[in-house]
Amino acid sequence: MSQNAHTLHLFFEDSIRLKYAQLVYQYIAEGNTAEATRWAAKLGVALADLWDAEWFNQQVTAAPGYLQLNFDTGTSDPLPLSPLVALFGHGLQAAVLDVFYDQVGETQRMYFDKGQWVPRSYFLALYPHLQTIVEPAHDPDDGDEPGERAAADAHDPAKPLSVARLLKDEAKKRKEAQEAAEAFVEIAKAMGKNGVKNTMDGVIGVVVLGSALKGLLHAAVFTVVAVLLFKGLWLWLGLGLVLAIALPLYYATRTHSELKGDGGDGDGDTDGEAAAVGS
Amino acid sequence: MLTQIEWWGGVIFVLGALAYRLVLGALEKGEGYDWYRWLMRLFFVLPGVLLAGYFYPLERLALQYAYLGVLGVALLAVAGVMVQEVTGDADSDKDKAAKAGREGEKSQAGEDSEDEEPGWLMTIVGVAVLYSPVLAACGLACHKAWPMVQRLV
Numbered sequence: 238m239s240q241n242a243h244t245l246h247l248f249f250e251d252s253i254r255l256k257y258a259q260l261v262y263q264y265i266a267e268g269n270t271a272e273a274t275r276w277a278a279k280l281g282v283a284l285a286d287l288w289d290a291e292w293f294n295q296q297v298t299a300a301p302g303y304l305q306l307n308f309d310t311g312t313s314d315p316l317p318l319s320p321l322v323a324l325f326g327h328g329l330q331a332a333v334l335d336v337f338y339d340q341v342g343e344t345q346r347m348y349f350d351k352g353q354w355v356p357r358s359y360f361l362a363l364y365p366h367l368q369t370i371v372e373p374a375h376d377p378d379d380g381d382e383p384g385e386r387a388a389a390d391a392h393d394p395a396k397p398l399s400v401a402r403l404l405k406d407e408a409k410k411r412k413e414a415q416e417a418a419e420a421f422v423e424i425a426k427a428m429g430k431n432g433v434k435n436t437m438d439g440v441i442g443v444v445v446l447g448s449a450l451k452g453l454l455h456a457a458v459f460t461v462v463a464v465l466l467f468k469g470l471w472l473w474l475g476l477g478l479v480l481a482i483a484l485p486l487y488y489a490t491r492t493h494s495e496l497k498g499d500g501g502d503g504d505g506d507t508d509g510e511a512a513a514v515g516s
Numbered sequence: 517m518l519t520q521i522e523w524w525g526g527v528i529f530v531l532g533a534l535a536y537r538l539v540l541g542a543l544e545k546g547e548g549y550d551w552y553r554w555l556m557r558l559f560f561v562l563p564g565v566l567l568a569g570y571f572y573p574l575e576r577l578a579l580q581y582a583y584l585g586v587l588g589v590a591l592l593a594v595a596g597v598m599v600q601e602v603t604g605d606a607d608s609d610k611d612k613a614a615k616a617g618r619e620g621e622k623s624q625a626g627e628d629s630e631d632e633e634p635g636w637l638m639t640i641v642g643v644a645v646l647y648s649p650v651l652a653a654c655g656l657a658c659h660k661a662w663p664m665v666q667r668l669v
């Protein structure tokens with residue numbers, strides 16, 4: 238079974254809270270939820286924020302100055318950001334999350350500092366002494382320059398972004414994707430009932446029509462607002478008419494090319510189309 | 517009509533709204549460098565207020581002072597953005613360098629050398645065209661404010 242293997246390095250502001258967090262995760266690893274809950278309360282956070290019952294293969298390594306957690310999740314599970322959000326409010330200073338996606342054999346590493354997701358270069362400038370802990374040692378046999386592999390694995394934000402915001406964005410994206418997938422299934426079912434043979438083309442047609450209607454709505458709103466706010470009734474009505482033709486065409490064409498992959502894939506690539514609609 | 521704004525004022529508003537959407541859309545969403553996004557919002561919103569005020573008589577003294585105050589802040593915001601746009605931002609250059617580093621120095625290096633920066637004249641022309649609604653609004657506001665300043669001084 239495929240899974241995502243996580244390594245989370247946690248660096249705390251003081252040794253007391255490092256000890257509390259270590260006890261929480263060691264008790265979780267032993268399956269002693271009662272004690273883990275007790276120590277989580279001492280740390281000032283709920284156990285549910287620090288650990289998801291769906292995560293498995295957990296291991297805890299305590300070292301002077303930091304804590305290393307190893308655990309696995311399902312391939313469709315989201316990034317484990319909730320412990321970071323909770324701990325950054327309770328003594329966590331910096332963290333590095335390493336995810337190995339064994340389905341594709343790729344590693345992704347994210348760096349966090351004081352509640353923010355930061356670029357690798359920024360993190361290493363602040364904590365150069367942590368590089369040997371959070372990144373794999375350089376292997377001369379690989380033929381890479383020192384740090385080249387780690388730089389390639391780094392998943393950096395364009396600008397520092399708060400972990401809480403990242404968590405919220407990820408949750409929103411997942412919700413939207415789920416809603417889109419459900420809507421897709423509903424439309425496909427309805428078309429199947431109505432005897433539409435090529436369901437995929439039907440769904441694409443509905444989505445394109447929806448975006449054309451959105452363009453029409455935008456044109457209508459623009460016209461009403463402009464007529465109400467500005468003098469020159471005929472100018473705004475004329476412009477509104479032009480937009481009522483141009484915007485639906487533009488939106489529909491854009492949506493169609495997005496769904497069809499710029500028309501280059503042809504009709505055979507239904508899986509790709511389904512993924513595009515689903516996302 | 518709910519306002520006294522002339523049709524050409526409406527056209528400036530619409531073009532300004534388009535420029536606002538283009539510029540703010542191009543600024544990456546993130547939490548860093550928020551001051552620049554706020555400066556951009558001021559840069560667009562204050563001239564919008566000034567343009568709307570242009571079509572009203574503003575007979576009360578308090579309104580005249582308020583108009584001059586908004587004009588002062590708007591001109592500062594415009595000056596700030598113009599200096600930023602023309603001289604370029606050292607931070608954004610750093611961002612680009614960091615991005616190039618992340619996405620692979622070798623492939624990027626070739627592309628960057630081909631994708632040369634435009635000259636200063638072209639930069640000024642581009643900025644003037646993009647921000648022409650804002651500049652027009654500020655010009656009209658200055659035209660309206662000048663007699664007020666003369667009366668108040």
